[in-house]
Amino acid sequence: MTVLFAELVAATNFSFLRGASHPSDMVAQAIQLGMTGIGIADRNTVAGVVRAHVALKEAREEIGRDIDFKLVAGARLAFVDETPDIIAYPATRYGWGRLTRLLSRGNLRSEKGGCILRFADLLEFLDDLLLIVMPYASPNEERPRRKTVVYDGLEIEDADPGALNEILCTLCDRAVGRIWLGATMPRRGDDARRLVCLAEVAKAAGIPLLATNDALYAGPDDRPVQDVLTCIREGVTLAEAGQKLEANAERHLKSPGEMARLFAACPETIASTQALMDRVSFTLEDLKYEYPHEPVPEGWAPQSWLRHLVETEAHKRHPDGIPRKMRDVLEEELGLIERRNYACYFLTVHDVVKFARDECDPPILCQGRGSAANSLVCYLLGITPVDPIKEKLLFTRFLSEERHEPPDIDVDFEHERREEVMQYVYERYGRHRAGIAATVIHYRSRSAVREVGKVLGLSEDVTSRMTSTVWGSWGDVDEERISETGLDPGNPEIDRLHELVRRILNFPRHLSQHVGGFVLTEDRLDETVPIHNAAMDNRTFIEWDKDDIDALGLMKVDVLALGMLTAIRKSFDLMRLHGLGDRHLDNVPAEDPAVYAMLRKADSIGTFQVESRAQINMLPRLKPREFYDLVIQVALVRPGPIQGEMVHPYLRRRNGEEPIEFPSPDLPHDPDELRDILERTCGVPLFQEQAMKLAIVAAGFTPAEANELRRAMATFRNPGTIHELEEKMVDGMVRRGYKPDFARRCFGQIKGFGEYGFPESHAQAFAHLAYVSSWLKCHHPAVFTCALLNSQPMGFYAPAQLVRDARDHDVEVCEIDINASHWDSTLERSDKGSLALRMGFRQIDGFREEWGKMLLAARTHRLFDSMEALGRRAGLPSRALRLLADADACRSIGLDRREALWNARRMPEGELPLFAAARAAELADEPGVTLPAMPLSEHVATDYQMTRLSLKAHPMAFLRSLFRSESVLSCAEISAGRNGARVKAAGVVLCRQRPGKGNAVFITIEDETGIANALLWARLMNSQRQTVMASRLMVIEGVIQRSREGVVHLMATRIHDRSDELERLTSGCSIQPQPSYSDEIAHPQMPRGNGHPRNVRILPRSRDFH
């Protein structure tokens, strides 16, 4: 006889550091074992249930028939008041809302990641919940949040829940027939005896016993992983963990047969699981979702209000009547929006944008992009700057009725002011209706090696050694890597570490907030999903991430931060201040030939999107002449097109070296069908729209199939599916008369988009900012550099490189000075009448903004004439004075760094009250002391230490004679060098990157004459990895390679670490030149969608092709 059993107390690895299996593995194992269902209940969270839900859906699809298997979603409530753990399953949609409200309350009481619940809280939200009371409590200590957000019921009353039988009595009174007592057989020795006791308790309370294994993982082989997680949680090593670990490997999912055998004494406990499951009617599919109705004024329906707004704007732009084309597109879009009921979504985005533009003072720059952003509606609402009619973008391509997917609009705001917008959203909709999506932080090789290593008792330098050679945070820790570090991969300990790391990789570690994706609801959001406190004050987020939200069909508005918008706004402000004109994002002179001429020279440091090393190399090849060239440039130099090998075909065709042809299908198909799609990009698909359209038009895919293709590309989850789709697409194209070879190439190109492709609307939006920033750089280099410096950190380059670039463009740059500088960098009219850039105090490491304010206030009426005056009038602490002196900012009072420091060190802390009254000189005369003059090299070294840049000289200038004697060339000489020459170059390291598949490492070095780009093939890299990664100053041996466009690369063969030479400058104090932000060693890059949201690059990712 088959036993009907479902494990109803199953944790997943979303019970962080407790559960040791992925939700999908738990579901798969339960199906495998022949259970009738599984109940996923993680510790105070429902973060893992959507994944389990998706896994079950996929399993059903895979098996191809309906499996009789039920997923019950709930949570395990762990209390702080010694109430035993209670597993709660909502029986209905209403019950789900109760559970999420309960969890929200607990979460918001606690610091990020915790949940503070008491038995009394449960009693408030008891309705429609089915409860399994476990006979034991798991310890739960959480730190309460000191500064809580406004939310009901956060205050805590002290009440003793009482003993187990009292709790059962209370619950039985309040939730009749919805209570079970969980019984386990953990092989503790006294199991049978305890079961009898529990049965008595249950009988006394009149509730059924329910059999469970309180599972923490799928199979018995997962025990080592669970032990390791326990140790990480408890902060102990395996050797000292003792009884903190489970005694045995029994807490896995057990087959119904085995459970029946274990509970042979009480067979009714097995039947209880079916009884409970039958009571649950709720599934996650029941979460109906409605967008907020707020931005609609009284008396209007959302759709008609949207139409009204759009039409008003259209009339404003075309007072003589809306063009027919526009009217058609508008009708089509509005019709689609109405059918899909998306009006509220557009209105909400409009509302946020309107707030930033109209209600903030000064207004916050913002700009939208995303799949729905290439709509005329968005253009007319002012969300995007891209006119879809002019640019021939079609909204419906990406928002089709067949695709039951929510629209997607991302809005970028100035990065320094985005918080204002976010708080506005919270305020507008309320904490209970607005929340940021979560990002699940996973174990990555670095973190996993570090933490597992600690658990295994390896010392920190062994683990940091292993992670130090991991490129970025994502690289593999494989055997080769390990042996490079001098550790023996055959060593059993290292082998164990390696294996356990592999198993723990991709485990969720904790939840964090998404960069800015807001989920908004009309009803209470906290009745859909629990809300958490974020680490930052006043931020709350929900516990489902992007994928979960997609799976459930929730919509989100992305409120993102973009540093370049800050810099552009600051540039416009500076221009107004200095009488250079009143500019806005939309009135910058278009198609200025000077701007394109500058870009063709690859002179693009500091600009948006076209400033990276790869972009700079591409500019002379692509030779942009008009705006659309920039659009292509932005989209082209991306990992997707590069991996899809589209760059070179495109360049060849563009430069007329290869004919542009559009293969035609057989009749009766339209022979020009490809031309329509690919004409603007010389027959090479560069944008995501083109890729999908290609599949639809040329291969006869339905939009739904094209969408499947898009999804398969994005995740690479299932290689089988991709292969299937490839066959399908190639077959489709061949059937229509295309050559198989051409069809395969098309597919290869599309495949490249998977992770990194750009839709055209993105490229358009970014190209707009690229143009504006290039225009600023071209015509107002001082203004632009000043704004960039004041918006740091952002972009690819560190201040040293930005300042150097400005000076190369004849901008006069002035040193920081106590009598001239402000906190920010500023512009001054020089004697010649041009604008000079004055560095601000913010450049000094460790100097505080408040000190800057104090100094400025004291300077308003009278300049400082001595160190004493500075100290006394500004009331600066001696640390501030020393920093100013050490930054050589006292030249205007006739003191160089050394003298200033000598004087500054004499200043006592604060002013003595008596002397203040008398305003007398506080410091007595003292015998004069002469100090040796500071050599220039030491000045430069100290400049680097204090401000990370020096206007006096480049450190390499002092080493030139040394390197000259080793016949090392300067960077300028390298750039001018002969193709094929064997040379040596030396410089401080600006940036190391390993793009794409990682076959090569790009290294940029800098000396006093300029920069040089070197390329090191990966096979050469491996033998000198340590040198490449650790050097601050390197000598590169290699061969000059000069392309036809004049782009010079040094093909490196050997790298020498000469960082020690930097010490020579100061005899002992070391210089740390700051690499640019694009250096992947100093600033490890997270791959898209996987990293910590705070680290996600300012360069935004594609939104549509994942």
Next chain:
Amino acid sequence: MRLAAPDTRALQLGLMPGLSLADARARVPELAAIDHDPAGDLALLEWLADGCERYTPMAATDPPQGLILDITGCAHRFPNGETGLASDLARRLERLGLTARLARASTPDAALALAEFGGNEVKALPVAALRVEAETHLALRRAGLKTIGDLATRPRAPLAARFGEALPTLLARLLDEEDTRITPRRAEPAIWTEARFAEPLARSEQAIEVISGLAREAAEAMSRRDVGGRRFEASLFRTDGHVARLAIDTGLPTRDVAMLARLFNERIESLADPLDPGFGYDMVRLAVPLTETLAPEQLQLEGRSMAEVEVAGLIDRLSTRLGKCRIQQLQPNDNHIPEQAAFTLPAQGKPAHIEWPKPEEGDPPLRPLQLFDPPQPITVIAEIPDGPPRRFQWQRASHLIVLYEGPERIAPEWWRRKDGHMAGKGGLTRDYYRVEDAGGRRFWIFRHGLYGTEKASPDWYLHGLFA
């Protein structure tokens, strides 16, 4: 882990102190590393300082690796005076296998600095020789003041105003402008008493009597201060200059004279080479270098604490006689594996509050008090796969099991085994059963290995008998 003290060869290979061990290994794979033992280093340094008392009574340590000898008026006994003394010291240290940098100067600070930074001239030393904080050091260098000479020629008041009042003092000490003295190492113990004799004591028994007398004096001194001694040191100074030192430790602070006398007696009796009075002792000193608070009230009245005191006294006596490590005490150990659930520690010393896990109320003892080591193999008839045992045979006697409880399943410590993290390689799981045979005797037996998955036919063992 970082390199603390690379040897000469390692230094030649470019390994510097502070380099991480992994880095060093990467450069020199054959590097042999020994754990840094600061306490051991300090002990060695102190031992060396004691040895240096042959040159001067004024010897002091400057941890971690400095020794300061005040040799004023001590060098005349050596040929070539101070140079002779230095070369004698260098020779002896070399013979011990130690590399020493010796420097002579008129102040201890200057000598230490010269030894550390080399050279003969104090003024040529870098400012680091002042041993000031890193911030001050950097500031001095920023000011262009790089050597002691740079500072010496400049007025002191401005220096003090900028770099702290301590700087001129440190400078003066280096430059021999201020008289500085060292504090010799052998510090005065908290309490000590001594007796000198015009006529040397010729027999050890007499010495014991003297020590008892001294102990009485010391006890009075201690009771005035409300302390008791934890360590007592008797020094018997022989007329020929030899010093015999006897030390005893007690587990609890005490000032019980009779007990002390007994302990000293036992210490003398247990000496490997007996005391040799030679020409007799002319001085006996009793020092109490380690004391702890001991309340004045008498403990006799309270039975329980009295028992504690008596047990402690017994442990002290046995430990003094047999050696510290011979008397051991059981401690619970946080471990699932039964034979590792307890371990022993020397009984003497501060008695830690030991808490043994208690069974839940009403529960029988789950494990026997004593275990067989190794467990006794038995043959068992049991249900498969993991059913309870029905009958077992131990030492040719057969036992029919009438009652059982279990299994208590204890998994092996996979992390102690090679490849233990791999499926099936973690070791064998044990299933423990408490069983009672027809005669009412209770046993603790286990199946070693899970049937089928871990072992084809698991063995059974008897691990203990219940009382």
